[in-house]
Amino acid sequence: xxxxxxxxxxxxxxxxxxxxxxxxxxxxxxxxxxxxxxxxxxxxxxxxxxxxxxxxxxxxxxxxxxxxxxxxxxxxxxxxxxxxxxxxxxxxxxxxxxxxxxxxxxxxxxxxxxxxxxxxxxxxxxxxxxxxxxxxxxxxxxxxxxxxxxxxxxxxxxxxxxxxxxxxxxxxxxxxxxxxxxxxxxxxxxxxxxxxxxxxxxxxxxxxx
Numbered sequence: 001x002x003x004x005x006x007x008x009x010x011x012x013x014x015x016x017x018x019x020x021x022x023x024x025x026x027x028x029x030x031x032x033x034x035x036x037x038x039x040x041x042x043x044x045x046x047x048x049x050x051x052x053x054x055x056x057x058x059x060x061x062x063x064x065x066x067x068x069x070x071x072x073x074x075x076x077x078x079x080x081x082x083x084x085x086x087x088x089x090x091x092x093x094x095x096x097x098x099x100x101x102x103x104x105x106x107x108x109x110x111x112x113x114x115x116x117x118x119x120x121x122x123x124x125x126x127x128x129x130x131x132x133x134x135x136x137x138x139x140x141x142x143x144x145x146x147x148x149x150x151x152x153x154x155x156x157x158x159x160x161x162x163x164x165x166x167x168x169x170x171x172x173x174x175x176x177x178x179x180x181x182x183x184x185x186x187x188x189x190x191x192x193x194x195x196x197x198x199x200x201x202x203x204x205x206x207x208x209x
Contacts, residue, residue, distance in 0.1 A: 010027070091107040110123070124141040156179035157175070160172045
């Protein structure tokens with residue numbers, strides 16, 4: 001089931017175009033990212049983008065009619081796993097199109113529909129890692145995927161990369177080592193691990209092959 005954009009703007013579905021515009025102006029003033037700092041600012045940026053996206057759809061008569069039609073379709077809310085898969089499919093499509101916000105939004109909904117699905121958390125981390133401001137969210141998501149599936153070398157490798165990007169070297173080393181432990185030899189992982197631990201290359205007596 002699609003996101004209810006009326007709920008995003010906090011307006012009834014019977015709202016007029018003018019009421020939608022007025023509500024958007026009010027919400028935009030209250031939730032503009034410039035009013036926040038630090039982690040709160042990062043969260044506000046995501047919320048403001050959602051707010052803007054909702055307004056752009058509801059202020060356009062044709063897109064609003066299409067959204068209303070989607071909301072009226074029977075949903076699959078009774079099966080969280082099926083709902084999770086649907087969100088993941090939409091997220092993958094958006095990710096391939098480099099629509100990072102849409103991808104992250106769908107993967108986030110997938111994790112909420114089925115919090116025990118490690119792949120949903122993995123994909124959420126991939127999407128969030130594309131934007132510097134979303135990196136803290138990427139870290140949380142990728143570590144959650146590793147908690148749910150600790151012997152998956154792909155998740156461990158991705159965790160190492162994201163934690164390295166976030167400047168968390170010790171945690172990155174931990175996950176890179178797990179990637180090598182549970183997976184095949186991976187030159188990319190080994191090189192990243194060598195750089196983080198400053199391990200010299202193996203060679204002869206004076207470091208030469």
